[in-house]
Amino acid sequence: MTIQQLGEYIDAGAAQVPADIVIKNGILVNVNTSEYYPAEVAIYQRKIVAVDKDVTDYIGAQTQILDAQGQYLVPGLIDGHIHVECSKLSMTRFAQAVVPHGTTSIISGLDEYISVVGLEGLKEIFEEIDQIPLKVFWGLPYKTPYTMPQSTIAYNVTAADHAKYQAQADCYGVWETVREAVQIKDPDTLKALLAAQKNHKPIFGCSPMAHGKDLNQYLMSGVHVDHESYDHEEFLEKARKGLHVVLRESSVTKFLKENIKAVTQDAPGMARHTSFCTDDVNAHDILEQGHLDHLVKLAIQAGVSAMTAIQMATLNNAEAYQIDDQVGSIAPGKEADILLVDRPETFNIQSVISKGQVVLHNHEVLEEFTPPQRSAKLKGTLKLAPVQAADFAVKVDSSAQTAQVRTIKSVGPFVRKQRDVSLPVNNGVIQPSAQEDVALVSVLERYGINHKQAHGFISGWSLQKGAIATTVAPDDNNLVVAGMQTADMALAVNTLIECGGGQVVVADGQVLALLKLPLGGITTDLTPQDLAQKELELKKAAEQLGCHLPDPLFYLSFLPITAIPDLAITDGGNVDSTKLKYFDPLLTVE
Numbered sequence: 292m293t294i295q296q297l298g299e300y301i302d303a304g305a306a307q308v309p310a311d312i313v314i315k316n317g318i319l320v321n322v323n324t325s326e327y328y329p330a331e332v333a334i335y336q337r338k339i340v341a342v343d344k345d346v347t348d349y350i351g352a353q354t355q356i357l358d359a360q361g362q363y364l365v366p367g368l369i370d371g372h373i374h375v376e377c378s379k380l381s382m383t384r385f386a387q388a389v390v391p392h393g394t395t396s397i398i399s400g401l402d403e404y405i406s407v408v409g410l411e412g413l414k415e416i417f418e419e420i421d422q423i424p425l426k427v428f429w430g431l432p433y434k435t436p437y438t439m440p441q442s443t444i445a446y447n448v449t450a451a452d453h454a455k456y457q458a459q460a461d462c463y464g465v466w467e468t469v470r471e472a473v474q475i476k477d478p479d480t481l482k483a484l485l486a487a488q489k490n491h492k493p494i495f496g497c498s499p500m501a502h503g504k505d506l507n508q509y510l511m512s513g514v515h516v517d518h519e520s521y522d523h524e525e526f527l528e529k530a531r532k533g534l535h536v537v538l539r540e541s542s543v544t545k546f547l548k549e550n551i552k553a554v555t556q557d558a559p560g561m562a563r564h565t566s567f568c569t570d571d572v573n574a575h576d577i578l579e580q581g582h583l584d585h586l587v588k589l590a591i592q593a594g595v596s597a598m599t600a601i602q603m604a605t606l607n608n609a610e611a612y613q614i615d616d617q618v619g620s621i622a623p624g625k626e627a628d629i630l631l632v633d634r635p636e637t638f639n640i641q642s643v644i645s646k647g648q649v650v651l652h653n654h655e656v657l658e659e660f661t662p663p664q665r666s667a668k669l670k671g672t673l674k675l676a677p678v679q680a681a682d683f684a685v686k687v688d689s690s691a692q693t694a695q696v697r698t699i700k701s702v703g704p705f706v707r708k709q710r711d712v713s714l715p716v717n718n719g720v721i722q723p724s725a726q727e728d729v730a731l732v733s734v735l736e737r738y739g740i741n742h743k744q745a746h747g748f749i750s751g752w753s754l755q756k757g758a759i760a761t762t763v764a765p766d767d768n769n770l771v772v773a774g775m776q777t778a779d780m781a782l783a784v785n786t787l788i789e790c791g792g793g794q795v796v797v798a799d800g801q802v803l804a805l806l807k808l809p810l811g812g813i814t815t816d817l818t819p820q821d822l823a824q825k826e827l828e829l830k831k832a833a834e835q836l837g838c839h840l841p842d843p844l845f846y847l848s849f850l851p852i853t854a855i856p857d858l859a860i861t862d863g864g865n866v867d868s869t870k871l872k873y874f875d876p877l878l879t880v881e
Contacts, residue, residue: 303335304623309351310335311647312627317359320635322366322606322620325598327635332364334627337647342621357649359631362641365601366620367395367628368583369608371537372467372495372518372568375427376403377848379763379794379806379822380574381814382416386425387660388574388819392582395628395645396426396618398495398568398608400466405435406768407738407811409446410456412668417461419663424645426626428614430466430495431456433483437469437766438853439871442861443736443743444767450482457483457490463612464515469854470498470505471871473512484512493613499705499855502528510534516611518568519855523552530561535611538603540586541570543704543845547589555594562599566607573845575823587638597635662816670809672791673762674739675770678784680777683733685746687880689719695878696721698729698750699858699865701840704849707858710750711878721877723748723775725837730754731780732773734851736862737762737792737812743862747876749773749850755837757798758783762812764848769862771847775836787812794844796832804832 302308310333319330319342333341333349341349350356375385375397404416420427435448456462465487472480487494496514498506500521510532518537520526529536530553540547554562567586581588583604590600609619618626631642643651650658687694693713700710712729715722723731728750736743758774760783770787774780774797783797786805792812796804806825808815815822826844833843840846853859859866864873 300335300338300340303340306341306348308335310340310346310349310354312355312357312644312649313346313350314357314359314364314629317362317364317631319621320363320365320598320601322598322602323622325602327363330364332621332629334644334647337627339621339623339625339627341623357642362631362633363635364621365393365630365632365635366605367618367630367643367645368393368587368604369566369618370394370397370568370583371516371566371608371611372539372570373397373399374403374571374765375399375401376813377571377763377765378573378577379808379814380819381662381810381816382419382425382427383423383660383662384816384819384822386423387658388577389582390424390643390645390658391640391651391656392577393584393630393640393643394425394582395643396428398428398430398463398612400430400432401427402432402435402466403765403768403813404811405432405446405448406444406766407813408668410448410452415666415669422663423660424648424650424658426618426646428463428612429461430464431462432466433468434472434477434479435766437467438851438861438866439471440863440866440873442767442851442863443738443740443769445738450479450486453483453486457486457492462492463614464493464495466495467497468494468512468514470496470501470509471854473509475871488513493611496534497854500525506532518570520550521546523550523557526550527553527557527561530558530564535564535566535607537566537568537608537611539568539570540589542572542576543842544570547586548593551590551593551595562595562603563607566603566611571845573826573842574819575826578819578823584638584640591636591638597638601635665810669811670791671811673737673770673788673812675735675737675788677788678735678781680781682744683731683746683772683777683780685721685731685877686719687716687721687877691716691719691880694721694880696729696748697865697874697876697878698748699732699850699860701749701751701846704842704846705852705855709858712748712750716880725755725775728753730773730775731777732771732850732860733780734860734862735770735772735784737768737770745860745862745864747860747865752843753837753839757796757803757836759796759833759836759843759847760784760787761794761844761848762787762792763794763808764851767851767861768813769851771850773847794829796829796836798836803835804828
């Protein structure tokens with residue numbers, strides 16, 4: 292902002308410059324004071340310049356008048372932690388999906404984009420963000436990749452990047468500092484944390500299932516916010532020890548019902564230090580259920596007061612991430628992010644103003660949401676040569692009859708346990724087994740850096756035939772493929788190589804469903820409606836293979852995440868996440 296612009300805002304606050312928009316006949320939800328009362332709001336450009344009983348003095352000849360007709364005025368909602376890229380929607384299309392549901396700000400590391408195009412490549416993403424009615428408060432990832440041992444990505448964030456970027460005004464903190472990096476005292480991580488302390492930037496945490504000494508050790512890093520709690524006891528312990536705890540309800544990790552007990556039963560006073568995030572969501576769920584408005588409704592249904600639920604979706608996150616000077620409440624000087632809802636208790640959104648624009652009016656979307664032209668760098672191809680079925684065969688001695696293997700058993704989208712199984716060997720190749728519920732899995736490095744490929748076994752998927760594959764796979768977005776026939780696995784991989792990335796389901800040598808993701812191999816400019824349809828097609832195709840997990844492609848994409856116990860697989864190999872070491876999935880051969 293320039294001195295001239297600041298001067299104009301000051302004049303607008305004094306009613307010396309007419310407002311662009313005035314909202315009349317509304318009832319203010321004042322999250323600062325926990326009050327409801329009649330109020331009118333004046334907006335000049337992107338900022339709120341007046342909130343009073345009467346703002347007639349701010350009305351000029353060109354001022355747009357919005358009659359709230361007794362509706363409640365609520366601050367724009369803030370998502371406290373989200374990997375936008377996991378929605379597979381481009382930034383423009385993601386805004387198109389969530390802004391009509393009241394989400395006007397998000398906290399994100401854009402780390403999935405970094406993994407495929409690097410920090411320099413983010414310039415194109417930030418330019419896109421500037422043109423959409425959604426604010427992104429960016430935290431520089433503490434380090435990339437997050438995987439331990441380290442997997443392969445296009446760009447590794449280091450302490451040198453923190454020295455460069457953290458001091459910049461558009462960097463709002465350190466994104467998703469995983470507990471293991473603190474535990475092992477990783478030098479780059481510690482330097483990033485020290486830089487954050489020097490720059491007075493909050494440190495965003497990730498410490499699933501951390502208790503007692505493990506949690507105490509982690510808190511010595513200076514972490515300020517955490518979004519990973521698996522039950523309300525863990526949630527409460529973190530709050531008692533000073534963390535701002537963010538309650539997660541994603542498309543696959545539905546923790547609100549469990550963790551809200553800490554607020555409704557254990558310690559109601561902690562509510563002002565608790566907020567919401569969605570972490571990983573897909574287009575289908577947003578269109579079906581909503582976004583943060585859905586979480587507000589769920590909290591109210593669980594027994595949280597409407598005012599408290601709204602605070603958890605607005606002011607609480609703003610304060611936690613130290614952005615409450617810009618967003619989080621309806622007050623002079625704040626960004627003009629305002630929702631008109633029917634009643635706080637029902638929280639049905641009628642209209643949305645974001646960045647001073649009326650995006651939704653009486654349920655009608657007014658914004659066009661046109662994606663920008665894309666550069667060749669963002670639309671780059673996968674740097675992988677075509678593969679053959681033999682590339683997925685796990686070979687042992689030709690005289691072997693059986694092999695004892697360690698499988699990665701999925702018992703939840705993130706939680707994976709070991710399951711040791713005896714599998715048949717045919718001509719020196721270990722065979723998957725539908726009877727034993729064991730499929731083959733492989734991760735292929737896609738950036739053309741070292742051409743690594745890891746082999747392993749998964750269970751808990753009920754696959755009977757075919758293969759599924761994805762290039763959306765945080766934290767490194769390499770190509771992950773699982774299947775029962777190596778020929779189908781090869782077809783799945785080659786299909787994604789040919790189209791530059793995406794998600795695919797194949798069986799019997801045929802492609803059953805395909806979603807192309809041309810933007811870095813992880814996102815698309817398809818409309819939310821078209822993407823949601825593709826997601827349903829992929830799920831139905833996976834069900835034809837026998838898989839009945841809630842979201843097979845999401846589960847597949849999460850297999851390389853090493854930050855959550857117990858097992859994972861990356862391009863480097865099978866990982867024991869409790870020991871932060873590779874393990875050999877082949878135990879014995881007979």
